[in-house]
Amino acid sequence: MKLTSEPLPRCQESSFEVVLQTVSKIKSAESEEIKWVPCPQSYRHDYLVTRAEELVDKKIKAGEPLAYFLKGQLFFEEGRYEEALPQFEQNKDTDFQSMYQLGVMYYDGLGTAPDPKKGVEYMEKIINSDSPKARHLKFAAAYNLGRAYWEGCGVEILEKEAERLWFFAADHGNPKASVKAQSALGMLYSATHPKDLKKAFFWHSEACGNGSLESQGILGLMYFYGHGVRKNLKAALECLNQASDRGNVYVKGHLVQYYYRRKFFTKAAEFAKSITENDNVGQIAKDTDCVPFYIAKGLAMASFYLARCLQLGLGTKPDAAAAKKYYSKACNLDPDIAADLELTANHGRI
Structure with missing residues (x-):
């Protein structure tokens, strides 16, 4: 299971938001001019970005x-x-934010060939730095480095080292620390042998409380099945x-399954159809900041139950x-889950 990188943390003391503030100022100052441009809705964003680029060039x-x-x-x-890569390369030795972004880009292969060892090297420099300018990046860098040890990418697989780094990055559930690390700890304790579902529930609860959509979905399923906590259908469905309303596709797939098994076939078929209209896993992951592995599973579940409804004429x-x-x-998205669902459906279920 490949995790996603932590977005660059913002520092109140830095001028990180200058670009966005510049775009906002341009939009306010020239709103009247933009109104009279042909097709302003398609033009506005590109126009503002171009003007922001011009202003940043003046700063350079x-x-x-x-x-x-x-x-x-x-x-x-x-x-x-x-285009971003050479800009960050310009001051990578003096600016830790540029260093961080280069670490992410080399690790994930964004704008360059993947070089995970180089990505790991940048994250280690940030973690080991004594500079105050690196302080706000340490939690995120530790999460990313833990991800490398979890995936065995750029370093060997060491679950204990991943756990140590994520525990540091999670900072006891601090909302200003790495929420992704909190969620990752929940996943880790659900996957280790033996599992520690109580710890998994604790960390998903912390991450959910700090806004994690990924953990909110998993927390709901833990309540639903009674994993690491007493089974609670009301709390499960609320979660x-x-x-689902926030866009968690893994949860949407499970809700389709729930509707189908409760024989709410029309609702199951209609909901599944709406989910499967967009099967671009990469784009959904970018939009929701959820793990592609789980998005594919959710889409596979929705596709399978829609197929079942169409085959048997249930609700459609x-x-x-x-x-x-x-x-x-369903098979293309996740062959294993599709086979499991087929087996379940053929043993006593509709």
């Missing part, structure tokens, strides 16, 4: 220390990673519905061709 010419970072960050947030008109299409989609 003026020799402002953070200007290269700001230009790189502007490109990074726009997904223009190949699951909230996570029977359509053998469409059923075959969705069975195939």
